[in-house]
Amino acid sequence: MSVMLDLIGSLVIAGFVILMGLRLNETISGSADASMAGLNVQESMAELVRNIESDFRKAGYNVPDPTQTIVLADTSHIKFIADINRNGTIDTIEWFLGPPLTTLPNPNIRVLYRNVTDSTGVWTGGGAAGLGVTQFHLRYFTQVGDSIAPLDVADYNKIWIIEIALRVESPYKVQDVVNTDNSQYAASFWKQTRLASRNIKRHGG
Amino acid sequence: MGRSSIVYVIGLTLIVGLMLNNITSNSVSSMDTFTTYYGSTRVHNIAVSGANVGAQLLIGYNVFPANFGVDFFGGHDSIIYLSNTPQTDWVTLRSMSEVDQLITSSMNPDQLGLPFRDTVEGVFKHVTFAKFSWFTEQEKNGYLAPNGSHGPYYGASDWKITGDSVFGPAHTNGKFNIDGRPYFNQKVTTAQGINKGPTYNPNWPGFDIAYESRPTTTNLQANLTAAAMLGGGLFDQTTGNNDVALTFMNDQVRVQIPPNGALRDTTMALSALAANGVIVVQGADVRIKGTYQGALTVSAFGGSGGATNKGNVWIDGDVVAKNDPQTNPASTDMMGIVAGRMAYITEDDTRTTSSVLNIEAAVYCQNGELTAENFWNIPVSGRVNLYGGVTQATAGSLGLFNPGPPLTFLNGFSYDIHNDPRFATEQPPHFPTSSSYEMVSWWEN
Numbered sequence: 001m002s003v004m005l006d007l008i009g010s011l012v013i014a015g016f017v018i019l020m021g022l023r024l025n026e027t028i029s030g031s032a033d034a035s036m037a038g039l040n041v042q043e044s045m046a047e048l049v050r051n052i053e054s055d056f057r058k059a060g061y062n063v064p065d066p067t068q069t070i071v072l073a074d075t076s077h078i079k080f081i082a083d084i085n086r087n088g089t090i091d092t093i094e095w096f097l098g099p100p101l102t103t104l105p106n107p108n109i110r111v112l113y114r115n116v117t118d119s120t121g122v123w124t125g126g127g128a129a130g131l132g133v134t135q136f137h138l139r140y141f142t143q144v145g146d147s148i149a150p151l152d153v154a155d156y157n158k159i160w161i162i163e164i165a166l167r168v169e170s171p172y173k174v175q176d177v178v179n180t181d182n183s184q185y186a187a188s189f190w191k192q193t194r195l196a197s198r199n200i201k202r203h204g205g
Numbered sequence: 206m207g208r209s210s211i212v213y214v215i216g217l218t219l220i221v222g223l224m225l226n227n228i229t230s231n232s233v234s235s236m237d238t239f240t241t242y243y244g245s246t247r248v249h250n251i252a253v254s255g256a257n258v259g260a261q262l263l264i265g266y267n268v269f270p271a272n273f274g275v276d277f278f279g280g281h282d283s284i285i286y287l288s289n290t291p292q293t294d295w296v297t298l299r300s301m302s303e304v305d306q307l308i309t310s311s312m313n314p315d316q317l318g319l320p321f322r323d324t325v326e327g328v329f330k331h332v333t334f335a336k337f338s339w340f341t342e343q344e345k346n347g348y349l350a351p352n353g354s355h356g357p358y359y360g361a362s363d364w365k366i367t368g369d370s371v372f373g374p375a376h377t378n379g380k381f382n383i384d385g386r387p388y389f390n391q392k393v394t395t396a397q398g399i400n401k402g403p404t405y406n407p408n409w410p411g412f413d414i415a416y417e418s419r420p421t422t423t424n425l426q427a428n429l430t431a432a433a434m435l436g437g438g439l440f441d442q443t444t445g446n447n448d449v450a451l452t453f454m455n456d457q458v459r460v461q462i463p464p465n466g467a468l469r470d471t472t473m474a475l476s477a478l479a480a481n482g483v484i485v486v487q488g489a490d491v492r493i494k495g496t497y498q499g500a501l502t503v504s505a506f507g508g509s510g511g512a513t514n515k516g517n518v519w520i521d522g523d524v525v526a527k528n529d530p531q532t533n534p535a536s537t538d539m540m541g542i543v544a545g546r547m548a549y550i551t552e553d554d555t556r557t558t559s560s561v562l563n564i565e566a567a568v569y570c571q572n573g574e575l576t577a578e579n580f581w582n583i584p585v586s587g588r589v590n591l592y593g594g595v596t597q598a599t600a601g602s603l604g605l606f607n608p609g610p611p612l613t614f615l616n617g618f619s620y621d622i623h624n625d626p627r628f629a630t631e632q633p634p635h636f637p638t639s640s641s642y643e644m645v646s647w648w649e650n
Contacts, residue, residue: 021217028224035231042235046242057649064630086648143392143410198327198647 030175037170037186041132045168045188048112048130053195055093055114056162058082060199063090067157069200074150076136078162082199089119095129097136104171106185108134134187135167160200164192244306248280248321253649255282256300256325263298263329263642280304280321295330296642328645331638332417335541335567335631338373338624340596342419344382344400347574347599349547353514357581363600364402368612373594373624378416383407417639419596422545422571425637426506429485429543432635437483440491446511448519449486451503453495455527464492475499482634488512492551494522497540502633504543516545517573523563530565530625531592539625540566540593541633547573548595550603550618552583560587562618567593567628569637574601580617581605589620593628596637 060069062083072079077096084091098111114129140148141161148155170186255275262270263286272285282302289295305320334340344363348356365371367385375381375393384402389409396416399405420428433439440449440462450464458478462469475498478484482501484491489512491505507516526538542548548570550562568575574597577583589603604617630645632638 017213024217024221028221028228032224032227032231035228035235039231039235039238043238046238049242050245054650061648062646065626198644198649 027175027180030180031177034174034177034186037172037174038188041168041170041186041188044130044132045166045190048133048166048168049190049192051114051129052095052164052166053192055082055084055095056164056195057197058084058199059093059197061086061197062088063199066200069197070140070156070159073138073140073148073152073156073159075138078138082197084116091119091124092117092121094126095136097133105173106134106169106171109169109171110134110136112136130168132168132171133166134169135165135189137165139163161194161196164190164195166190240306244304244321245323247278247306248302248304248323249325249650251278251280251282251304252300252302252323252325254278255284255302256298256327256647259284259286259298259300260327260329260644263296264644266642279306289328289330292330295328295645298327298329300325323650325650326648328647329642330645332641332643333628333632333636333638334419334569334596335594335628335633335636336374336624337376337596338594338622339371339375340417340594341377341379341574341600342598343379344377344600345379346602348576348580348602349514349573351514351517351549358602362400363602365407366402366608371622373622376415376417378419381412417641419571419639420637422506425543425571426487426545428637429483429502429504429635430487430506432481432483433479433485436479436481437485438479440484440486441488442486443488443508443512446489446515448490448492448515449505450492450521451484451495453493453497453524455496456498458495458497475501489515490517490519492519492521493524493542494520496523496525496527498527498538500537500539500634502541502543502636504541504545506545514546518542518544518548518568519551520548520562520564521551525563525565530627534627536627539627539631539633541636542566542568543637544568544570544573546570548575548597548601550575550577550589552578553586554584556584556586558585558587558614562587562589563592564589565592565625567625567633567636568595568597570595570597570601571637572598574599575603576601577603577617583616585614585616586618589618591620591622593625594622 059080059082060066063069063081070080071092079092079094081090081092083089084093094115096113098113100107101109110133111128112130112133115126116124118124140159142148142158143160148159167187167189173183174186176182176184270286274281274283280302282300284300287297287299289297301324303320303322346358346361346363348359350356362382364382364384365387367387370388372390374391375389378396380397380400381393381395382400383405385404386406386408392410393412394415395412399412430439447463447468450461452459456475457472458475459472460469482499484503486505488508491503493503505516505518507513524540526536528536528538530536548568575595580602603620605615607613607615
């Protein structure tokens with residue numbers, strides 16, 4: 001009888017231990033997954049930000065009349081000119097957000113595109129600049145900080161300052177860091193509130 | 206049972222350990238991404254800050270700045286000034302920064318580009334006066350008659366009022382007098398601020414404080430004369446002080462000395478008269494009109510004795526480009542008008558309210574202003590369209606009006622001044638420049 005009780009007791013305890021182990025395994029796996037997804041999102045964001053900052057800082061470089069720098073200014077689409085390669089020819093640089101991708105669990109994910117064309121209109125570089133982008137929002141301001149409406153062509157020559165907001169998310173949900181019973185998309189957000197190319201700001205052209 | 210439990214615990218510990226190691230590795234990588242971005246941003250900010258300091262020293266210099274290095278924000282920055290290529294009178298400022306920053310991972314530091322380095326380059330050139338649509342030393346009338354007497358409004362303040370509009374850069378080394386709602390399409394610059402009238406309400410983006418130094422008369426005359434002697438056209442009238450009349454006919458020019466042609470009346474190719482485009486009249490005035498072709502600077506300088514009140518440019522009629530820059534911005538036809546003293550629009554009492562005088566040129570008056578001859582005493586003469594700009598010692602007037610309401614013209618011209626966008630990057634040959642520098646381009650990685 002006592003042997004039976006020992007066996008039953010040990011089975012119960014072993015069951016708890018196994019359940020704890022499985023739970024621990026699940027939690028740690030979730031954490032590892034979330035950690036990796038967070039890292040990917042962060043690295044993707046850092047790379048995108050570096051490229052965006054690099055391009056936007058050059059807007060208007062070597063352009064004879066910097067008031068003509070901005071060619072298109074929409075909320076998630078911008079086109080500007082600059083001698084981006086310092087080769088003496090003016091290139092057109094375009095950043096825009098593609099449509100949502102339907103094949104991923106995260107329905108908000110889009111592709112952020114960067115295209116560069118030379119003065120003859122020939123595509124010379126770019127393509128998909130980053131995956132996982134869910135927000136690429138642009139706002140435009142004048143020399144004195146007044147907001148300029150998107151697609152207001154008449155006011156493109158008044159754009160001095162560009163505000164950029166960028167959000168990158170993981171394509172699938174991962175374990176929440178705080179409440180491990182919940183899951184959500186790993187996300188990273190970046191906002192550059194006052195990105196202004198000196199070349200746009202040249203006084204008097 | 207006991208042995209299997211030990212094996213189970215050891216196995217579980219190993220699995221958990223591996224996963225924790227993986228998580229720790231992700232955390233370290235995440236920190237690396239952060240520190241790498243932080244490091245590159247930090248070194249970039251150091252380079253930009255150094256370039257800002259270097260640029261400010263260059264723009265506001267009294268003595269051309271020397272190269273220098275400075276430690277700040279945990280890094281080092283070196284600022285050097287280089288002659289630009291191919292425009293050797295331009296200056297390239299190079300700011301090179303460096304930061305040693307610890308990276309936490311076991312990655313080879315070389316792969317991360319350590320130490321962090323960045324370079325910012327700015328190119329600067331002397332401020333060219335051709336770019337200004339309006340520039341004065343002081344916003345006061347300074348009309349001087351050809352005989353040296355003062356006009357009736359000499360010394361009176363020039364006011365920008367409702368109805369006035371300036372397209373392009375506007376600057377004064379004095380104070381702008383603003384009343385009502387004049388329009389400026391760009392931020393204006395002024396050395397001494399704004400004098401506000403009782404209904405001050407300008408329509409503009411605002412103003413900045415800046416000063417632009419002009420060359421001395423001696424240097425201006427010497428530079429242009431040297432250019433005229435080296436491939437230009439020099440009319441030395443220091444003996445006799447006979448004025449010179451130039452009538453432009455596309456690529457030809459009729460030269461008359463004095464203006465009735467009594468001493469000389471010849472027509473020749475502009476390229477034969479001044480291959481480099483610089484024409485200088487010394488000791489006399491120059492009278493101009495017609496349609497020009499190519500890039501020209503026409504100037505006149507006075508002197509002593511009989512040339513005391515000489516050095517004026519008389520605009521006898523339309524002075525326009527053959528290839529109109531207003532319709533073709535790629536036109537290479539451009540003119541600079543440089544007067545050592547005054548630039549007069551010649552009195553012509555046959556003009557009416559519907560008359561239009563077109564001037565396509567950058568006008569520069571070293572010791573005077575662009576004005577209409579006897580502007581307070583001539584009939585209402587229509588409109589002057591100046592496509593280019595005017596730089597002058599005093600604020601020239603072209604007419605008299607009663608501000609009303611209603612605003613009523615009494616004498617002379619109304620005017621429209623519009624800057625020529627080409628002059629932002631180009632200028633007529635040897636047109637005057639300031640000793641101050643302005644930015645041409647700015648490169649950041």
